[in-house]
Amino acid sequence: MNAIALxxxxxxxxxxxxxxxxxxxxxLVKTFTRTGEARLYLETNPVDVIFLDINMPKESGLAFFKSITQQTLVIFTTAYSEYASESYDVEAVDYLLKPYTFDRFSKAMQRAQTRWRTLHQPDGNNGQGSEPAQLFFRADYGLVKVTVSDILFIEGLDNYLKIHLHEGTPIVLRLTLKAILEKLPTTKFIRVHRSFIVAIDKIQSIRGRMILTGEEEIPIGSSYEKDFFSLFMK
Structure with a gap:
């Protein structure tokens, strides 16, 4: 697992x-003393775990974690025990009270590894053992589970996106299309527009530069057109 510390x-x-x-x-690939520098790093670098101090001068660790778009595990480190209950509200893996021993740190890492394996476990029913059946995302200060086979398409809205499902209300996440595309099985999803990702097996028809999926029509962007039609020519 890759980690940063702040x-x-x-x-x-x-x-x-x-x-x-x-x-x-x-x-541990990088350490930071300022939230702004860490936030910039996370915009372009995927991370599995963040070690995060809560009580910092300009922005608390809790506020920082709630503000980032990347979905990552967090272990809070602090000298103040009164923040413990708030850390569980954001599904923190653990809460290390300074000064902590290596044994206590090691237990936190074991919990992180267990959580990481759960979130990245392969689909046992696909015969391949390489693609996830479910994905977990942070939303409303908790984790929401999305079944991959239920996704029709994903709509990007600035730093937010909507996951449109076969049934049920769309799920809104504070995440970019680029970030979620890295988590999706590459054989099952394709980006067709700067604002849309579609599930390949949910495409009902293609007419001109419009895709019909469910009851929605999705445009094919000019910069994505060549790759999209190449896929179907194969």
Whole structure:
């Protein structure tokens, strides 16, 4: 698992670096002392786990975590126990109260690894064992499960998106189309427009540069047209 750490105190980051170096399944790729720098990094770099201090000068760790669009696990690190209940509201993996020992840190990492494996477990019914049957996303300060086979199409709205399902109300997430496309099975979904991703097996017909899926018509963008039609020519 790839991780980053965010804390306004350098010695706290040194402890996390030292502890991570002793655990072979975690790779601490970057550390930050400012939320702005961490936010910019997360816009272009996928991360599995964030070690996050809560009590920071300009922006709390809780506010920072609620503001980012990337779906990632979080382990809060803080010297203040009164934030514990708030950390569980955002489905934190663990809450490390400073100063913590390596044994306590190791237990938090075991919990993170278990959660990570659950979120990335393969579909046992597809015969391939390589594509997920469900995906989990953070929404409304909790986790929502989406069954991949239920997705008709995904509509992008700035930094938000709507997942339109075969049945039920669309799910709204604070996420970009680029980020969700990285999580979807590449053999089952294709981006057809700057604002749309469609499930390939849910396409009912194609007329000109319009796709019919469910009861919706999805436009095919000019920059995506070649790749889309190449797929069906095969």
């Amino acid at each position: 804390d306004d105190e350098r010695p706290a980051l040194d402890v996390i670096e030292a502890f991570c170096s002793r655990i072979d399944y975690i790779d």
